[in-house]
Amino acid sequence: MKIRLLLIGILFCMHSWPAFAQEQKMTAAEMESFKQKVNGVSKKISTLSTDFVQFKHLDFLSKDIESSGKMFFKQPNLLNWKYTKPYNYSIIFKNSKIYINNEGNKSAVDVGNNKMFEKINKLIVGSVSGDMFDEKEFTISYFKSKEGSMTRLLPKDATLKKYIKQIELIFDNTENTVKQVKLIESSNDFTKIIFRNKIVNAKIDDAAFNH
């Protein structure tokens, strides 16, 4: 019996050991330096364009659902999130309105002063630029690994909490910009978005945000 328990204990330790090795908590000094670097970079972002690949993971499926597209962002609040594969769907955030183009069917939603909308907008822009260190909105922890630095954000807002249990942002160690976002739902299913071919501060015409 004792041996069996010991074996289980060892197995359990072996199982949790790789995760521990992969990500290590940052020290207070590392955290400060990391935050400064990321804030420095994100403050300088006036425009951003990037390709992205999205993986929707549902535990009961045999394969993640993959989609991809392009994202354009221009300060202070123009955002176009555009899927081109396997369907054409774009969502544009512009002047307190959301414009949707679903396979050619266009619609608009006036969100006015909707607080939730503001939060979603901030969340998307923040997820890409890295400007996400809002301790009022999230409980944040910081990790480092070979892959890059990682922040784990737990929403504090009750409404947001219902939809998102946790957000993980992985930062590129050299550029200090976000290279991967993982949105984990309460069911532990998640959406993982990987950014590729990121271009910062190139001129983006306003037409990129036309409906």
Add this chain to the structure above:
Amino acid sequence: MRLLIISCLLLVTFASCTFRTVKGFTKISSGKKVYSSPYFSSAVTDYVYKANITVYGKSLSGLFIAKQINDSTHRVVFTTEFGNSLMDLEIGPESFKVNSIVEDLDKKIILKTLKNDFRLILANKHFIRNEYENGQEKIYQSKDGSRFNFLFADKKTEQLHKIVRASRFKEKVIVNFTSTNGQLAETIYVKHKNIKLEIALNYLKN
């Protein structure tokens, strides 16, 4: 006496009443007991569709994701294009379980309608009560609670292309399937006749 006459008249009317859906078809009897629909019957396939739902002029789009999780039950998840789940259901011929649903959709009438529609699309086995045919098509009639389902299949290939859900007097829901290989439906189109609700599903190759 008057009651008796009315009762007799009603009985005659009911007995002679044929469903509008099978008009122009001849009733046959092949002895077939079960019609199997192949479209959601694989336990290893992830069925992922782009979904467009139009309800009273308002539209909602996202992904319709379904998988058979045991002999008779399907897991159905509806997500936005961004990937966040709007509802997560388990649907069987008799069973129905809501794993999660966003507040805006958590209404009895919405859940009841979607449950019936999804069950109609997903069901693998239909127990046949009557059979009809014409030159090109066969219709298998099954009973579904107080309603009837009429399954339209090609006479030669037995491929399902339409289901009509009807009461004794009225057609309520029409589902059209298109499939090139007969195993997987590329498009599924659900149209309600008593409420303004349409669901269009287009298969996504993953």
